[in-house]
Amino acid sequence: MVHPVAVAGFLVAILPLIATPGASLALLVQYVTEGGRRRALPVVLGTVTGLYVHAALAAAGLSALVMHSSLAFTVVKLIGAVYLIGLGLWTWRTAAPTPRRSRPRRTDSVYAQALLANVLNPKAAAIYLTLVPQFVTPQHPLPGQILTLATAHALLITLWLTAWTFLILHATRVLRAPRCKRRAARATSAVLIALGVRSAVT
Known part of the structure; x- marks a missing residue:
């Protein structure tokens, strides 16, 4: 059992x-702008699942093997x-220059993108190898303590992404204008590509 103070x-x-903008927030902006609040849930669930994957790997010692x-x-x-660069390029490509009817993306596809964006981020794994040991x-x-911290982490990031969802929805009329929608998609793709490049060179 982890002490509440810890x-x-x-x-x-x-x-x-x-609070630092990352792939999860970029995906949230893109999909909530396109499909409304119902698209926020698979992004949040994918991100949270990714956190539990890292927690499980840390508990099993596999992440330590990778980090060492x-x-x-x-x-x-x-x-x-x-993955991030490819996702960014795909997002840029799908930002059509003129309005056109598009097929709605499946919820499981959005979930998978958010999950992979988190699981394939070694810095997320580093949280459970550098910070978690300080609080257990x-x-x-250890597995129970790591699970407790991961759950707290998941709740906090869920609250953060939920708050962003309401902010995005508040501006939905502007963001859903064809020109703004293209700009939002391309801004999202630029963020994903930049995150991918940064991850590759650091």
């Missing part, structure tokens, strides 16, 4: 990381970078 400290430590092997870490980082005690079973 959970609070962990949340304070990761809040700046959550420079080759494995580089491979994971490059895979994530290629070896006298108690």
Whole structure:
């Protein structure tokens, strides 16, 4: 069992990381702009699932293996970078220059994109290898403590993305204008490409 003070400290430590714009927020802006609030749920669920994947890997010690092997870490980082850049290029390509009828994206596709964007981000894994050890005690079973911190992390990022969803919906009339919609999609693609490039070179 993790002490409530430790959970609070962990949340304070990761809040700046959550507040930093990333792939999850970029995907949220894109899909909520296109399809409304119903598209926010698969983005949030995909992101949260990714957090639990990292937590499970940390509990099993697999993430530690990746982080301590420079080759494995580089491979994971490059895979994530290629995915983000590819997703960004695809988003740019689908921002049509003129309004046209498009088929709505399946919810499971949105979920998979958000999940992969989080799972393939080695910096997300680093949270559970650098910050989590500061807030657990070896006298108690680690898996339960990591699960508790991951759940707190998931709740905080859910609140953050939900708040952004309402902000996006508030501006939905402007954002859904064809010209603004294209600009929003291209801004999203630029963010994803930039995140991918940064992940590849750092």
